[in-house]
Amino acid sequence: MDIPVIRDVLEESNALAKENRARFDEHKLYVVNIMSSPGSGKTTLLSKTIPLLQQRGLRCAVIEGDITSTIDSERLQPLGIPVVQANTEPFGGDCHVGAHLVQAALKYLDLSALDILFIENIGNLVCPAEFYLGENRKVVVLSTTEGEDKPLKYPLMFRECSVCLISKMDLAPHLDIDVAQITSNIRKTNAQITVLPVSSKTGEGLDAWVEWLVKKS
Amino acid sequence: MHELYIAQSILKSVQKSLPEDVRAEDVTQVRVECGQLDAVVPDSLIFLFDAIKAESNMPQAELLVEQIAVACVCKDCSREFEMELPVFICPDCQSGNVELLRGRGIRLTGITVNEPEDENHGHTGHP
Ligand SMILES: [Zn+2]
Numbered sequence: 001m002d003i004p005v006i007r008d009v010l011e012e013s014n015a016l017a018k019e020n021r022a023r024f025d026e027h028k029l030y031v032v033n034i035m036s037s038p039g040s041g042k043t044t045l046l047s048k049t050i051p052l053l054q055q056r057g058l059r060c061a062v063i064e065g066d067i068t069s070t071i072d073s074e075r076l077q078p079l080g081i082p083v084v085q086a087n088t089e090p091f092g093g094d095c096h097v098g099a100h101l102v103q104a105a106l107k108y109l110d111l112s113a114l115d116i117l118f119i120e121n122i123g124n125l126v127c128p129a130e131f132y133l134g135e136n137r138k139v140v141v142l143s144t145t146e147g148e149d150k151p152l153k154y155p156l157m158f159r160e161c162s163v164c165l166i167s168k169m170d171l172a173p174h175l176d177i178d179v180a181q182i183t184s185n186i187r188k189t190n191a192q193i194t195v196l197p198v199s200s201k202t203g204e205g206l207d208a209w210v211e212w213l214v215k216k217s
Numbered sequence: 218m219h220e221l222y223i224a225q226s227i228l229k230s231v232q233k234s235l236p237e238d239v240r241a242e243d244v245t246q247v248r249v250e251c252g253q254l255d256a257v258v259p260d261s262l263i264f265l266f267d268a269i270k271a272e273s274n275m276p277q278a279e280l281l282v283e284q285i286a287v288a289c290v291c292k293d294c295s296r297e298f299e300m301e302l303p304v305f306i307c308p309d310c311q312s313g314n315v316e317l318l319r320g321r322g323i324r325l326t327g328i329t330v331n332e333p334e335d336e337n338h339g340h341t342g343h344p
Contacts, residue, residue: 001330005234009226009249009323094222126256127219155303156254156321188304191313 013131016099020106020134027111030216031119033097033133035157036141037150038123041167043072044200045141046118050079052210058115063105065097065122072120084108088122096127099134116213125150129157137161137216142186143168144177151185158189165209169199220257223323224266227280228273230325239330241274246329250283252320254303259284277331287320 008014024031036042043064050060061082064073073085084105088094097119109117119135121128129138140161142150145168151158158164164186172179183195194212198205231247247266251257259282266280287300291307292314298307305315 001239001332003234003236003239003328003330005230005325005327007230007234007325009223009230009325012226012229094219096219096222098222127222130219130255152303154256155305156256159254159305159317187313188306190305191315 013099016103017132017134020099020102024134029111029114029117031117031135033119033121033135033138034141035121035128036123037125037146040141040143041200042120042141043075045167047076048200048206049210050081052206053116056214059113060116061109061114063102063119065120067122082109095122095124096131097121098131102133125154125157129160139163141165141167144172144175148178148181148185151189155189158186158193161193163194163196163212166197169197169204170201220261221265223257224262224269227266231328234325234328243330244275244278244328245331246279246281248281248327249323250285250326251323252285253287254321255323285320288318289315290318291315
């Protein structure tokens, strides 16, 4: 006997994401899901971005996704903001932060005392792109050390994101890399995406990135 | 490895889709379609599905994965096109203002259930 069905396999995950969205709306909280390959500099970028947001009077928090370690959340401690470590290991070691994990992390945050919540996703350009968490915007960080062809290899990630930060711009002069070519490949996958070159080391581009966040939040 | 999460989600979806009088143990085939954009590796998905189904209540279920090519429509000139490469640009007018028609999402599309030869119900419809 054949049973015909048309059913979204991720319906449960999407339903949880919608619950998250409703809670964020209730508290007028702006939520940014930040994704990248491992080692692109997401944590360092956040450690430079958040003080600039604090100067503008915005209250921030971070959900720090990691498979097992707490190293990244320890690096954010000096900011004096709420950081919730969300390890996926108890949930099967997924290579992405799931909506259920965000929901679990929210228990540790006073949402009414926040303006911007960052979800630092797990380093991986494939899996995190697949899952809606209830965020307002998805952002991808692509470092200059990763080569020009990454956007074409992982098109869903670049399709899903509103902004691509090209990080580690301070290294670009030392690498055999064509930033214009990276930008062109990003735009081939998503003509509408905002591309912002940044360097956490020199501070290049951070103002434009903070400006984008402030305008949206 | 989002394939593991997806394999688990497929089992849950099948469970929710079965009519009340059908036993999960009798499911022999599960069909899903995956958009090319989702970057699901069918062999990995089938391997992981097989690994977890052994522990589930549908150990006989065989997973069939159909890949759905990415197709777009250009919002400027209305041209529809399928993509060979992940380049979301209209081949006619070069516009990047294109909307995805197909090729994203994972859907359960069908379930096959083995009806055991049941002696008590075996005579209906036969002379
Ligand atoms: Zn066109």
